[in-house]
Amino acid sequence: MARHPRSILITGCSSGIGLVTARMLKDRGHHVVASVRQTKDLDAWPHADIPVVQIDLSDDTSIESGLQAALAHTEGRLDALFNNGAYGLPGAVEDLSRIALRDQFETNLFGWQVLTNRVIPIMRAQGFGRIIQNSSVLGIAALSYRGAYVASKFALEGLSDTLRQELRGTGIDVALIEPGPIESRFRANALIALNRYIDLEHSVHAASYQRQLARLNKPGPAAPFTLPPEAVVKRVIHALEAEHPRARYPVTFPTYLFALLRRLLPTRWMDRVLLAASGGGKR
Secondary structure, eight states, X not given: OOSSOOEEEESOOSSHHHHHHHXXXXXXXXXXXXEESSHHHHHTOOOTTSOEEEOOTTOHHHHHHHHHHHHXXXXXXXXXXXXXXXXXXXXXXXXXXXHHHHHHHIIIIIHHHHHHHHHHHHHHHHTOEEEEEXXXXXXXXXXXXXXXXXXXXXXXXXXXXXXXXXXXXXTXXXXXXXXXXXXXXHHHHHHHHHHHHOOTTTSTTHHHHHHHHHXXXXXXXXXXXXXXXXXXXXXXXXXXXXXXXXXXEEESHHHHHHHHHHHHSOHHHHXXXXXXXXXXXXX
């Protein structure tokens, strides 16, 4: 059990990392408020002992109303925010429309920062806070056919590093969690996004998209070294409870490997490694 129970708002709790994090932190004695994007997930929320609110990260009004609802459950205090709600949009960069790229950033970056900016004054007044950002191995290494998601996570890394410097001395810490492949609904949601935003049949990358569709529809682990969501939660616990949280928490072997290789290899060599790792978009 945690020595100092803390109040925390977690976004993206309908499944996967967010749902498991909410359950495990609650079991450790923390005051958890979960959020989900859709009304159907709100109505079907399975944990009666964990309050849940609705936050659509692409909508400022929803962010504001959801945060106020969360604060009602924590008596106005918020010790931590775990920004987690996101999705991945597969697709070649040349096939990404302005709308597709904007929608990716609205959910994966802009909404996170709007919510973060709303909680910072609360944490500043308290003299304590933890902003925990769920980034990705694709925030430090780019893989082909993942350009929109890569761009959103690279941007998140830079924004978080800047924010950490600006909040120095306030008692508010910013930590980045950097998972590689994790068991979740990520592939299922990516498949929906691919069909929604990409003209699969008329693209010069049509053959590659067929391979990606086969990958996204394939049951079982999406990639080698896939870990369960609990691997992420271990890092979230440290970022939440440690006296001095780390700036970055790598999760899974690929994250450690790519971070090391990026420091050691020339860019062109790194490109070859990443192309091989993705199978040219097949994995």
